[in-house]
Amino acid sequence: MENLPLLLGAGILLLSLYLAAVFGAWFRVPGIILYILLGTLTGSWLHDSHLLHTAGEIGIVLLFFLLGLEFSYDRFKTIARKVWPAGTLDLVLNLIVTAGICMAFGLDGVSSLVIGGVVFATSSTVTAKLMQSTKRMANAESEFMLGLLIFEDLAAPLFVALLIGLVEGQALTPASLLLVMGKVAILAAGAIGIGKFVFSKLHDFFERIFSEDYYIVLTVGLALTYGGLAVYLGLSEVLGALLAGMMLSEARKTEDIENKVLPVRDLLLPLFFVYFGTTVILGDHVPYVGLLIVLVLWSTAAKVITGYFGGKWYGLSKKASMRAGLSITTRGEFSVVIASLAAGSAKLLASLFILLSVVLGIVLFQTAPWLTNRFLGKGKGKASRSKAPDGPI
Template sequence: MIGGIVFATSSSITAKLLNEKGRMANAETEFILGILIFEDLVAPIFVAILIALGSGSAFTGTDLLLLIAKIFGLAAVAILLGKTVFKKFENLLVRLEDEDIKIGLLVGIATIFGGVAIYLGLSEVLGAFLAGVMLAEIGKVERIQTTVTPVQDLLLPLFFLHFGTTIDLLHGVPYVGLLITLLIWSIAAKLLVGIIGGHWYGLSKRVSFRAGLSICARGEFSVVIAAIAVAGIKVFAGIYVIIAAFIGMLLFNYAPKITVMIYGQPVKKKRNMRPPMV
């Protein structure tokens, strides 16, 4: 449970900061987005398994195989619908001029698929994620982004605010030593992901280090996993997520300055300005 909480970088926080800070064109951005996509693929499956393990009933190897079959079956249905039905969904969106109807339709699709996932004993997070996979197959996906982004900007803060209200600090902060250790390790681990992974990806040491500093924030998937934990772990996890998200955002903001402090100013390549020979 704690491993799952520490695992995933917050896609929403990181992607929003990349856009707001004007770093979408940076050399490390493609590498960062690749990590976020990978974690977004793994995390919903991990959540579904944790929910099954935490149900209180016996969980055997057969149950695990059945759970995996459900996950892949639901994913296959989503991909099939995305490649067939949702390929033609753009025509419907063009006809709909009322933005409120579009919002209701798109949120309804995510809610319905999340409900199907719950009916199968899986996580609604997995269902909502697969709904996004289906909608991404639409030809001009920017039509959806324009409609969904305001909803995201409204609901994301409420999501974290609601989770914060569920943290009961009546008995103090549990496992303080473990909390400090995990915060230090989780930042160091993401730095290693950036430095080593960036090197494998073909980035320079400077850019790889900056990438590592930019992926330290934990967020939505950590909150989802923390929400299914028992009382003591839930309080511990909630405090961890809040502190890790705050530290991660600070590290992201100061990543360029910290990189310059360690590696110095980048050397600008000299351009040959001589006129060509005639």
């Protein structure tokens, strides 16, 4: 579409997304899969489109900004304290064991760590979007799943910093890791402080300007600013956006902000999945076919194990834990970032794995309640001790 006028190209893309969504509704195929496939098929025209990338990134920021609105600082602190055992299990099974499997198939150490990182990072964007679109935010396991995603989003920047040094032949130092951890701490402390001491006192101000056109300019601007600040510090915009939502939650105007921001998010978020599809570059042949099959099977099993046992440690029932495990198998934005550090056949292997895991993960998410009932029966089981979110997002 590079030879078309920008407006014409944008219009064709949005109409294509509409047709994909209608097709998906007719045949009960999740729209996210079709958006990603659309990006993969049109990758030769849309690849490296800065406008598409930026629009999709804004959609991601707004998605996690709205999620952050549901979490006060005190609630977030409770979740973080409860989720770290599951996060540690996730790290061991999906990163360390996967790297060992890759080395057993003959990959070098650095490439094995890259593939391990790709397998480790669940797609926060795809998972959160599925939770919202399937109205499962009120389920008992949703809080645990979001906490685990946040754990990964905190661990992934540290791991990327490690990988960049290894890929460039640099030695990893404790100072470099402490620097990244310090940035995370500063970003989080800033959000907590601004929320507690500034936005908690602005409830009447937000009430007064709700009907003004610039209300959405203010809220979206704050979300983008904090998400962009995270990127400036070398962290994830997902983390910054979530913290921005937590920050504005102190103003106690969550419903009003959601009503203003949701239409913008719904317009821009599909563009992220299209852009994600353009990053999956398919070659003439599939390298390491045996390893690819093993990775898909192992990574799915490892996430289910993480969700099941981690969920029980968190305080969920067996059924809620199983649903969580079946619902966190997709890979996405962080996996793409990590895969970009690979070279040659390892990069193609990582791209194919991401595409397959997205499709398989979405199918498993959609069927998780049914599969759970098949495996564990239809009884109610032990009641969860975890508090469900206050309402749908």
